[in-house]
Amino acid sequence: MARMRFRQAVAAALADEMRADPSVLIFGEDIAVSEGPFKTSEGLLKEFGELRVRDTPISEMAFTGMAVGAASMGMRPVAEIMFVEFLGVALDQVVTEGAKFRYLSKGQVSVPMTIRASVGSGLGFGSQHSQTLENWVAATPGLTVVVPSDPQSAYGLTRAAIRDDDPTVVLEPRALYAERGEVVTGEEGILPLRRGRVARSGGAATVVTLGQTTGICLAAAEQASLDIEVIDLLTVYPWDRALVAESVERTGRLVVVEEAPESGGWGHEIVSTTVSRSFGRLQAPPFRITAPNVPVPYNKELEAMYLPQADEVARQLSDYLKTDEVPDPWWVREGVAR
């Protein structure tokens, strides 16, 4: 157990996997000499040398594809995408190449690569550097997509992703890099992929969330004294259906809290699956608390309103638990937008 920041937990996970397995190598923009723009690779070049820790040019398509190729040849590469938006120019390699190789080789080729990217709003980076974009990658059979929510899950999921024999995308909420927490390191600190966790127990409603909004939901529960169960999904695809179903069938209510815009979000799948499978156990209509259908705005106050904050989540959950009716989001409530 050690107290560390989220970014240090990522670096510790990378270092521990590199010590444990000589086939792990990492590369990306400014990650070696400069130890990463968010300092998530601190100390790695010094310890592991320039063969295994490499700075790349600004060539996401090339180095993401190289992760696919190196993984196909038995390495366990970790490629860092500085801002998840930059994955846009390399998406082919993740979704159409890496995630298909096992299928298109009849199991001859495994692609145990890890693609890490920083995501999310809250730091004033503007519309092109603040999206979460998990929805771009969270519907590809063969590709696991995880989102840590604190230093422990950053450590545990990063190590699990590197060890997994399939390609994994790890989306790290950038706003959490400086957060501190107690981290169990070593084998005991590794978390399973494709499993969620109950971050807070409760009986009145199940709140399913992911990444940065996990802490927000926990804060909302405390400030409004809500008897809610908070499930931190951790893996957004393929997600932990059993954990969510068990909880919803007990509480009878489901709310999904997401950072991304309302349309096309992963929460739709949670709601739709739950309605189809657990309809008879629901006591109220499930709903979602999301960002509005807008790009992430730059202005500090507006950016803060984009992300569902604890006040807003607490207010909507309280109304829902009182009335069993679906509350309006703030932009509808205040007549700003529909």
Added chain:
Amino acid sequence: MSTSATERRAALSDPVAQYERMVEIRDFEERVNGLFATGLIHGTTHLCMGQEALAVGLAATIRPTDAVTATYRGHGVALALGMEPEGVLAEIMGKAEGCTGGVGGSMHLCDMSIGLLPTFAIIGAGLPVAAGAALAYQTRGEDSVAVAVFGDGATNIGAFHETLNLASMWKLPIVFVLDNNLYAEYSRIDLTTPIADLHVRAASYAMESAVVDGMEVGAVTEVIGAAVDRARNGGGPTLVEAKTYRFAGHSRADTAPYRPEGELDQWQARDPLRVTRAGLVAAGHADEQQLDEVEQRVKADLGALVDRVSAMPGPDVTAMFDNIWSPQAS
């Protein structure tokens, strides 16, 4: 027909066997074309008639432990590298005995026993993947080499430029084999690209380059062989441009009406099979009668193969659910 892929590869050290493989590829492609015409193959296919010398010449210079990425126009490369015609044809016909069990099809051939990664249906996508294989070899200190085979159209996509730059910077053990057949899908190269000699693009990346007559198997072996040796000995990457010609259209539906009058005839006069056959006779490797017998044998074998594969069953429905996740995940 029970020869293994590695044995088929090893056979290519003999020039007559190289010719035999070229005949096999040509006849295979013509039969695939016929099977499409009669509706026995669905979907699409991309034939490589005219480009056999490059495929076979390349295969003759590399080891089964070297990695190769190739394209959707990949039947020839797959057969040249050693894949048995049965597994390739069965895949193209969507049979359970196909190399990917019938879930891949014409554009997705794979055999890791000879280093062939699943062939790529996305233009340019194989270049960074091959560079990644080279990165693995370099990091582990192995003397294997990666080869990326791609067409002229791929030189206009970002993956080509990004990968050449990075491969040069890291001095990766890789050979970029540019199969310039003059057409990117339906467009002649001069309609899309301001230069005719594409290998000069290597200069931007301070990379060695070479150009070779892709209709001449001996020349291909020599030029690619030198590049492979350089890569294997730590000398870094090379871009080799092979000048070839696509005798067929882009894909099944394309009869290539956009070709200038007489261009096909001009290139067919230099048909790599004819050129190679004449060379073998002139060098005394074989006489006309022996080569006739080779052709007859190959064609008879493939004729029987078509009948056999046509009668094979398709995959069980469970095949579509297999090999998506590792056993660890499922």
